[in-house]
Amino acid sequence: MNVHDSEQIAALLKGSGYEMTDDFRKADLVIINTCSIREKAAQKVYSQLGRFRELKRRKPGLIIGMGGCLAQQWGSKIFERASFLDLVFGTHNIFQLPDLIRTIEMTGAQVEQTRFRESIKSLGIVAPPQNGAVSAYVTIMQGCNNFCSFCVVPYLRGPEVSRPLRDIIDEVKALADHGIREVTLLGQNVNSYGKTMGEGADFATLLKEVGKIEGIERIRFTTSHPKDLSFDLMKCYTEVDKLCEHIHLPVQSGSDSILKRMNRGYTKAEYLDKVESLREICPHISITSDMIVGFPGETEKDFQETIDLMEKVKFDSLFSFKYSEREGTAAVKFDDRIDECIKRERLQMLQSLQDKHTLERNRALKGCIEDVLVEGVSKKLPDEWTGRTRSNKIVNFKGGGELIRKTVPVLITAAYLHSVRGELHQRRGDRCL
Numbered sequence: 001m002n003v004h005d006s007e008q009i010a011a012l013l014k015g016s017g018y019e020m021t022d023d024f025r026k027a028d029l030v031i032i033n034t035c036s037i038r039e040k041a042a043q044k045v046y047s048q049l050g051r052f053r054e055l056k057r058r059k060p061g062l063i064i065g066m067g068g069c070l071a072q073q074w075g076s077k078i079f080e081r082a083s084f085l086d087l088v089f090g091t092h093n094i095f096q097l098p099d100l101i102r103t104i105e106m107t108g109a110q111v112e113q114t115r116f117r118e119s120i121k122s123l124g125i126v127a128p129p130q131n132g133a134v135s136a137y138v139t140i141m142q143g144c145n146n147f148c149s150f151c152v153v154p155y156l157r158g159p160e161v162s163r164p165l166r167d168i169i170d171e172v173k174a175l176a177d178h179g180i181r182e183v184t185l186l187g188q189n190v191n192s193y194g195k196t197m198g199e200g201a202d203f204a205t206l207l208k209e210v211g212k213i214e215g216i217e218r219i220r221f222t223t224s225h226p227k228d229l230s231f232d233l234m235k236c237y238t239e240v241d242k243l244c245e246h247i248h249l250p251v252q253s254g255s256d257s258i259l260k261r262m263n264r265g266y267t268k269a270e271y272l273d274k275v276e277s278l279r280e281i282c283p284h285i286s287i288t289s290d291m292i293v294g295f296p297g298e299t300e301k302d303f304q305e306t307i308d309l310m311e312k313v314k315f316d317s318l319f320s321f322k323y324s325e326r327e328g329t330a331a332v333k334f335d336d337r338i339d340e341c342i343k344r345e346r347l348q349m350l351q352s353l354q355d356k357h358t359l360e361r362n363r364a365l366k367g368c369i370e371d372v373l374v375e376g377v378s379k380k381l382p383d384e385w386t387g388r389t390r391s392n393k394i395v396n397f398k399g400g401g402e403l404i405r406k407t408v409p410v411l412i413t414a415a416y417l418h419s420v421r422g423e424l425h426q427r428r429g430d431r432c433l
Helices: 002-014 039-058 069-081 094-107 165-177 203-210 231-239 256-262 268-281 300-313 340-363
Strands: 029-034 063-068 087-089 111-113 135-139 182-186 218-222 246-248 286-293 317-322 369-377 384-388 394-398 407-415 420-424
Touching: 002 029, 002 063, 002 094, 002 135, 029 039, 029 069, 039 063, 039 069, 063 069, 063 094, 069 087, 069 111, 087 094, 094 111, 135 165, 165 182, 165 203, 182 203, 203 218, 203 231, 231 268, 256 300, 268 286, 268 300, 286 300, 286 340, 300 340, 317 340, 340 407, 369 394, 394 407
Parallel strands: 029 063, 063 087, 087 111, 135 182, 182 218, 246 286, 286 317, 394 420
Antiparallel strands: 369 384, 369 407, 384 394, 407 420
């Protein structure tokens, strides 16, 4: 989602005469787009600020701005730590960037704008795709109403706000006209799309409408909250041909007591039931997830419940983290914290198990013919192409001619932890040989 925010920022600033540069040392304007979801992301910002402090010293006319979740959280306080910053803007105020920068250019004053708004105009900023792009992101909503005890998103992105369905459809049509073949619909909790609008359109309705747009071959979405995953949405995997067989469904823990402390709104059994339903409806679906280890109060028994859930589901891949405190969340008040050594050991054990499952899932594709949407030339091997299967697996293969934006059948011949290899196939026969 931050990637798309950055795309929107670049599109806005282009209208003010700014062009992107690959060398920040040549820049007249630097925007740092921040994330606050994990402590590691915040630490990266601190080191980045130090780099830009020196650049500003050598180039006094440079304007440096900071946006995103950390900017929303810190507000004007960041000026105390980084007095060389010119601009701090929050998650609801991207649309104001041209005016804010113009004020700085005219007055030289530091500017801070982090207030929340009932109507988030930034949601409607359209970022034209780059030349040759195959896929694009489309924001359908922003904010969250769930208040998980470990998460800062409701405080930094605000409450849920959905875009009108017609605006989303118009944007996707425009992307299709630009040659985009795949769209990913974005939101903090896409499953609850439409609940705040009163228009009668839910996420399943939106998927069906996007599925009708000519030129779009594939539809993806992220992120889903398990408690809001409806049966109507699951059925879209059979009713919307363009919907890819992949879902990112963050579970966070396999322990009911920890899930309750996290305020997730579901149990382990309920999560497993939804996974079973998804696989009954769409047998080839790829399921990925998020997991936190070392949440306050997590016992060895709680951790083993998480391992048990992983063994039952066998996720295709997993984003896993040690719990880190985030200022302002309910979990900060929990005093039964887990020792860092225990967190580290549990994370290593969990990740080792997931590597095993990922490799098993990837190896199961050997001998299968997969439709691959070609994204471009392989970064490591310039004589090979790279693309993704509908289940979101990266495929590298050799092939002649111009294949970008084409969907081609590829026979999978080898599998690795982070990708698979294959060779072009001449026919679209059975899915697996």
